[in-house]
Amino acid sequence: MSVDDVLATKMIADPLHVADCCLVTDAAGALILSSTPCSPSAAVEPVRVAGWGQAHEHITATVSRDLASSVAGTSALHALRMSELALADVDLLQLYDALTSQVIILLEDIGFCGKGEGGEFVSSGILGPKGGLPMNTPGGALSYTHPGMFGIFTLIEAYRQLSNRYFGLERAIEGRRTALRHAIMGYAGGSHASVVLTKGAV
């Protein structure tokens, strides 16, 4: 879709058009965590939960100090510190993209680009499947689902990519070692949770 295509869709609440908003559906997801390295087959590599973090701010949009910024950076920093990794090590990104504006705000607040530079950063193509930082490789909530709890899908996709689940398929992103998934919850994104997943056993 082009920018013009998005702007041509019906307005929901100014400035967000239909195509700026996620697709609301029913959906479900699950993960199994194990304290011992295990894989269903030799072709599927284990993935390690290297670190996690969370941060919370306002309880409702009304008391938000600034709707264009969030505590996503604090949450991601906790996860990266526990992982003993830096933001520059992240080579796969799964973001909770309920709205297009949210993607830009989260990218900026986590620190992938400066505040106000998110639009340019996204336009550069870096987040595409062949870019340096592939993001939301199944298409994201904007493309395929939003059951109200989209976060589980960011974890599932990060796992599937790192574990070679997509081996031989077009959607496989080769050579990725470190995934950051970041999810938000609460009204207007007051609560944040980040997880760093790395390829290979503990």
Place this chain on the structure above:
Amino acid sequence: MSVHPGDMDEFLNGRSLLSRPFWAGCFEGMLRLQQCGRCQLNSFVPRLNCQHCGASELAWTEVDRTGSLLTFSTVFMAPPRFREFVPYTVGIANFGGAQLFGVVAGERPYCEGPVVFVSGRDAAQALGPIPVPFGFALA
């Protein structure tokens, strides 16, 4: 259903005990917020502890009904009850350091522009037919 009934008891019916002073003020066209005895800042929505410093010394106080519009959005796709009123504008405004969410009435709102908290008998005249107990009119 009228949201601006002439009877205070009817207007307060179903409101929580904690929030009743706010709604009672609303009915009379006043803006009442909880002021903290420790940090002196105002909180909203009604609560037991100050949203700024956590102290439990909150007392209801009447606040200047003139505030500042922080942000706004014009809604084109609304929940069922409000569907017949689209497009309408909602926003968050600052009154005495506390932030309230409400319908914004008037032409060409802008961020940091002055708004007046309107409620009670004034609400229908200022806000039109949209069924809300209070809102913000562009000053």
